[in-house]
Amino acid sequence: xxxxxxxxxxxxxxxxxxxxxxxVSQTESVSMAGPIVLLTDYGLQDTYVGVLKGIIAxxxxxxxxxxxxxxxxxxxxxxxxxxxxxxxPYFPDGAIFVVVVDPxxxxxxxxxxxxxxxxYFLAPDNGVLSFVLERYGAERAVxxxxxxxxxxxxxxxxxxxxxxxxxxxxxxxxxxxxxxxxPVDPGSLYRLPPPRCEYAGGVWTGEVLHIDRFGNLIxxxxxxRLQIGSSPQERSRWCVAIGSVTLTGIVRTFADVAEGxxxxxxxxxxxxxIARRNGHAAMHLQVQLGDPVRAWRL
Numbered sequence: 321x322x323x324x325x326x327x328x329x330x331x332x333x334x335x336x337x338x339x340x341x342x343x344v345s346q347t348e349s350v351s352m353a354g355p356i357v358l359l360t361d362y363g364l365q366d367t368y369v370g371v372l373k374g375i376i377a378x379x380x381x382x383x384x385x386x387x388x389x390x391x392x393x394x395x396x397x398x399x400x401x402x403x404x405x406x407x408x409p410y411f412p413d414g415a416i417f418v419v420v421v422d423p424x425x426x427x428x429x430x431x432x433x434x435x436x437x438x439x440y441f442l443a444p445d446n447g448v449l450s451f452v453l454e455r456y457g458a459e460r461a462v463x464x465x466x467x468x469x470x471x472x473x474x475x476x477x478x479x480x481x482x483x484x485x486x487x488x489x490x491x492x493x494x495x496x497x498x499x500x501x502x503p504v505d506p507g508s509l510y511r512l513p514p515p516r517c518e519y520a521g522g523v524w525t526g527e528v529l530h531i532d533r534f535g536n537l538i539x540x541x542x543x544x545r546l547q548i549g550s551s552p553q554e555r556s557r558w559c560v561a562i563g564s565v566t567l568t569g570i571v572r573t574f575a576d577v578a579e580g581x582x583x584x585x586x587x588x589x590x591x592x593x594i595a596r597r598n599g600h601a602a603m604h605l606q607v608q609l610g611d612p613v614r615a616w617r618l
C-alpha cells in the first residue's frame with residue numbers, strides 16, 4: 321500500500337521543506353502502537369505544536385495524538401521530568417511519548433528512544449526522562465540517528481519537527497526501536513538528581529516541584545514516604561513550612577479554610593501541596609521552583 325500523499329521511496333520538495341516517505345513495506349508487520357503523546361515547552365501561540373501534529377498525520381494518519389502539556393516553562397527540563405512522571409501511569413501500554421524540552425538543541429547532546437514500563441519515550445538525553453527512569457528503569461534504549469526515519473534536513477533549532485515527531489510516527493507504524501539507531505546502555509542515560517525528600521532531626525525536607533496554573537505549590541513530599549495516615553486526627557498533628565510560614569495541620573480540601581487562607585493538603589497524586597483558597601499561593605509567598613519545604617509531626 322502506498323502513502324496516498326506521496327510516492328514511496330522518493331524525496332519530495334515543497335516550499336523548502338524536504339520530506340521522505342518510507343514505503344509501508346519497509347516497516348514491521350506488527351499491530352499499530354500509540355497513542356502518540358506530546359509534552360513540550362513550545363506553548364501554543366506559535367506554529368510549533370501544529371507542525372509536529374502535521375508531520376505525524378502524514379506518516380501515521382490513523383494514530384491518535386494527545387496533547388499532554390505544552391506549557392512547561394521554557395528550558396525547564398526538571399519541570400518537564402516532573403510532568404512526565406506524574407502523567408505516565410495513566411497511559412496505556414504502547415503509548416509513544418514525544419518529550420521535547422531541549423535547551424541544548426543543535427549541540428552534541430544525544431537524541432534517544434527508550435522503552436520504559438512497556439511504553440516508548442523519544443526525547444533529548446538531557447535528564448527529562450530522569451524521574452520515570454528512577455521509577456522503573458529502562459528495558460532498552462537506542463540513538464535516533466537513522467536518516468530514513470527523520471526529515472532529510474535536520475535544523476539546529478527544531479528537532480521536535482525534524483527528528484522526534486517523525487521517528488515517533490514511524491514507531492507507531494511498526495518500526496522497531498532498533499531500526500532508529502545504535503543501541504545505548506540505559507545506564508548511560510543522563511539523570512537529574514531525584515526529587516528532594518530527606519529526613520534529619522525529625523524533619524522531612526523536600527522541594528517545590530511544580531507550581532500549577534492556580535498557584536498551588538506541589539511538593540516532593542509524598543504522604544506514603546512520610547507515613548502520614550489518612551485520619552483527620554493524624555493529619556492535624558503535622559506541620560508544613562515554607563519560607564517563614566508554618567501551617568499546622570493537613571486539611572482534606574480547600575473549603576476547610578477561610579477565603580484567602582493558606583493550607584497544606586494532600587493532592588491527587590499523593591504529594592503534599594500548599595494552596596491559598598481562591599488565591600495564588602506562589603505569588604502570595606513569593607515562591608519559586610526548587611524552594612525547600614519542610615514537614616514534621618508534632
